[in-house]
Amino acid sequence: MTVFKALAVAGSDTSGGAGLQADLKTFQELGVYGMTAITVIVAQNPHNNWSHDIYPLPLEALEAQLETVLGGIGIDALKTGMLATTEVISLVAKKIDQYAVKNVVIDPVMACKGTDEVLHPESAAGIREVLAPRATIITPNIFEATQLSGIRSIRSIEDMKAAAVEIYKLGPKNVLIKGGAKLDTSEAVDILYDGKEFTELRSPKINTTYTHGAGCTYGAAITAGLAKGLPVHEAVNQAKKFITAAIQAAFALNAFVGPTYHAAHRLNK
Numbered sequence: 034m035t036v037f038k039a040l041a042v043a044g045s046d047t048s049g050g051a052g053l054q055a056d057l058k059t060f061q062e063l064g065v066y067g068m069t070a071i072t073v074i075v076a077q078n079p080h081n082n083w084s085h086d087i088y089p090l091p092l093e094a095l096e097a098q099l100e101t102v103l104g105g106i107g108i109d110a111l112k113t114g115m116l117a118t119t120e121v122i123s124l125v126a127k128k129i130d131q132y133a134v135k136n137v138v139i140d141p142v143m144a145c146k147g148t149d150e151v152l153h154p155e156s157a158a159g160i161r162e163v164l165a166p167r168a169t170i171i172t173p174n175i176f177e178a179t180q181l182s183g184i185r186s187i188r189s190i191e192d193m194k195a196a197a198v199e200i201y202k203l204g205p206k207n208v209l210i211k212g213g214a215k216l217d218t219s220e221a222v223d224i225l226y227d228g229k230e231f232t233e234l235r236s237p238k239i240n241t242t243y244t245h246g247a248g249c250t251y252g253a254a255i256t257a258g259l260a261k262g263l264p265v266h267e268a269v270n271q272a273k274k275f276i277t278a279a280i281q282a283a284f285a286l287n288a289f290v291g292p293t294y295h296a297a298h299r300l301n302k
């Protein structure tokens with residue numbers, strides 16, 4: 034049996050729908066053995082308006098985890114999620130180089146959903162300068178795309194394409210901008226740009242607010258595809274189907290959190 038292995042370098046989302054929990058669930062669903070290097074722990078506080086309280090792990094704890102997986106096991110693909118500080122970003126870049134990691138998916142998480150407040154403003158610069166050039170694919174949502182491209186307002190598919198061109202100049206091999214529900218389009222449209230051509234990925238726009246973890250899940254599904262050896266376009270196509278099903282079957286975990294359903298793709302079989 035061939036075991037495909039993927040590593041999520043990500044934050045822990047205690048409520049289980051986003052972060053490394055979303056990554057691991059998605060890897061498992063797609064037949065990839067998942068491993069983690071935890072950067073921060075996010076605990077949403079039910080006693081304080083469900084605020085996202087962030088507890089970083091010491092840098093040496095992250096380095097030890099990266100050594101376990103990269104130095105001691107080996108992987109077919111790596112995905113980054115919430116990295117939070119420039120020190121963490123530099124360390125991850127160093128390890129990608131040291132171990133010549135091949136399939137690198139950068140989900141440039143800059144804020145938790147519902148807020149447009151960048152976790153650490155300098156981390157956007159770190160992602161731009163240090164991680165983007167090492168990415169096989171970088172997957173910003175609209176807000177993250179404004180931060181990475183310098184294009185302040187992204188409102189149309191043409192704006193998304195212009196932003197993708199700017200982000201491509203930072204050095205990633207592919208750019209995927211996630212339009213999602215935020216654009217004034219009847220469908221949820223994402224744009225993939227490989228430096229030559231734009232590919233539009235479209236799905237019906239689902240009328241829901243339960244999209245907690247959608248970005249993480251989508252990026253993890255792409256990572257799983259790459260780990261299994263799929264070309265980028267195919268991995269993204271399959272991942273789009275996976276996330277659409279997961280949002281279609283998203284549910285209310287409680288009054289505050291509505292995660293996507295990672296096992297939803299099985300319902301359609």
Ligand SMILES: Nc1ncnc2c1ncn2[C@@H]1O[C@H](COP(=O)(O)OP(=O)(O)O)[C@@H](O)[C@H]1O
Nearest residue numbers: 174211212213214221222237238239247248251
């Ligand atoms: N309401 C929706 N209906 C259908 N697809 C959606 C919806 N919201 C987001 N998506 C899709 O889910 C994926 C993740 O997008 P998004 O939620 O924007 O990422 P993030 O969690 O990083 O903000 C993208 O493919 C996007 O198009």
Ligand SMILES: Cc1ncc(COP(=O)(O)O)c(C=O)c1O
Nearest residue numbers: 044046051052075246247248249
């Ligand atoms: C650890 C962690 N990573 C990433 C995210 C971003 O999640 P999403 O996929 O909804 O953008 C969150 C949001 O709560 C999180 O807690």
